[in-house]
Amino acid sequence: MISNMFEIMFRVAVFIFGIIFYYVGYGVASVCLIPLMVFLLFQKKSSKFNAQGRAIFITGCDSGFGYQLAKRLDKKGFIVFAACLLPEEKGAKNLVSECSSRLKVIKVDVTRDEDVAEAKQIVESNLPEKGLWGVVNNAGISNWAETEWSTIQDYQTVSDINLFGSIRTALAFIPLIQASKGRMVFMSSISGIISFPATSMYSLTKKAIEAFADCLRLEMACYDVKVCIIEPGNFAGATNIQREKTADEIWNKFDDEQKKRLNRKIVEYCCHQVNKHLKNGNKNSDPVIDAIIDALTSPSPKARYLVGNVYEKICVCLFTHSPTFITDALIKWDELYQKKRSLLLA
Numbered sequence: 001m002i003s004n005m006f007e008i009m010f011r012v013a014v015f016i017f018g019i020i021f022y023y024v025g026y027g028v029a030s031v032c033l034i035p036l037m038v039f040l041l042f043q044k045k046s047s048k049f050n051a052q053g054r055a056i057f058i059t060g061c062d063s064g065f066g067y068q069l070a071k072r073l074d075k076k077g078f079i080v081f082a083a084c085l086l087p088e089e090k091g092a093k094n095l096v097s098e099c100s101s102r103l104k105v106i107k108v109d110v111t112r113d114e115d116v117a118e119a120k121q122i123v124e125s126n127l128p129e130k131g132l133w134g135v136v137n138n139a140g141i142s143n144w145a146e147t148e149w150s151t152i153q154d155y156q157t158v159s160d161i162n163l164f165g166s167i168r169t170a171l172a173f174i175p176l177i178q179a180s181k182g183r184m185v186f187m188s189s190i191s192g193i194i195s196f197p198a199t200s201m202y203s204l205t206k207k208a209i210e211a212f213a214d215c216l217r218l219e220m221a222c223y224d225v226k227v228c229i230i231e232p233g234n235f236a237g238a239t240n241i242q243r244e245k246t247a248d249e250i251w252n253k254f255d256d257e258q259k260k261r262l263n264r265k266i267v268e269y270c271c272h273q274v275n276k277h278l279k280n281g282n283k284n285s286d287p288v289i290d291a292i293i294d295a296l297t298s299p300s301p302k303a304r305y306l307v308g309n310v311y312e313k314i315c316v317c318l319f320t321h322s323p324t325f326i327t328d329a330l331i332k333w334d335e336l337y338q339k340k341r342s343l344l345l346a
Helices: 002-024 026-042 064-075 090-098 113-125 152-162 164-180 200-223 247-251 256-261 264-279 286-297 310-321 324-333 335-345
Strands: 055-058 079-084 103-107 132-137 183-187 226-232 304-307
Touching (some): 055 064, 055 113, 064 079, 064 090, 064 286, 079 113, 090 103, 103 113, 113 164, 132 164, 132 286, 152 164, 152 200, 164 183, 164 200, 200 226, 226 286, 264 335, 304 310, 310 324, 324 335
Parallel strands (some): 055 132, 132 183
């Protein structure tokens, strides 16, 4: 579904740039590249970061990005506080067995004030000499469904973890990050920039996180605290954040009125397309982990790290710089939209 859209975006971009180069000429294009070349030439190089005596607190370390990040930061010499929802399960136990004694697993449910407050006390009681250098708000879940297939509870479940869990954690740890003039990192998504059909539950939480982190970045600047946003594309294969759904699972949640009104074939086709998209997701988490580490250790970290393939980056560029009527038209070219339309008209 979304991968088809990225391909359309790429072809449109190539066509547009081709026209520009044809009519304007390569000379103008070369002149436009000069400022970029100067910027890259004089850009401040990252010095080797000394992790000794610095601590990082990471949420959502049971699996996925959080799990991989905790291991990488431990190898770099950081004191790592790895917050896990299920400390007795495989992910947390593997962290304990495979990492050094510098890594400590803490049980944290980010939807509970008590858990976050207790985690803060544990961190404060075990801080190294240079304090808490970074907080990575990574804990998150995903869900998809068309809006009318969903309940308010579905929206609340995703928001409680992705949005309010991150805000709850940030509020608790801001004083410690201010004291060290450290870093606060938030996990957003390409869905925090653009929205596609059937992604509203997830997308709204990521857009809200972007807004929260933007405000916090401006507020924390006077304390010399850096706030960064990570925006991964489709890394479903690396995180398994979204399990595959079946049409029966979705259909059986509907009441009798919905079953009379809705079209089961649309549900079946949506499931097929989304599951195919999930299977095509990047299985290598390294680009995202590299971005988070740069946000934590670079002397001049970016405010945003868009991590994705070329199709995803072009899609973001077009969706953020094109009029809405154009992006809406592009969505309507997508195979899923066309199939849904044909089923409704049948």
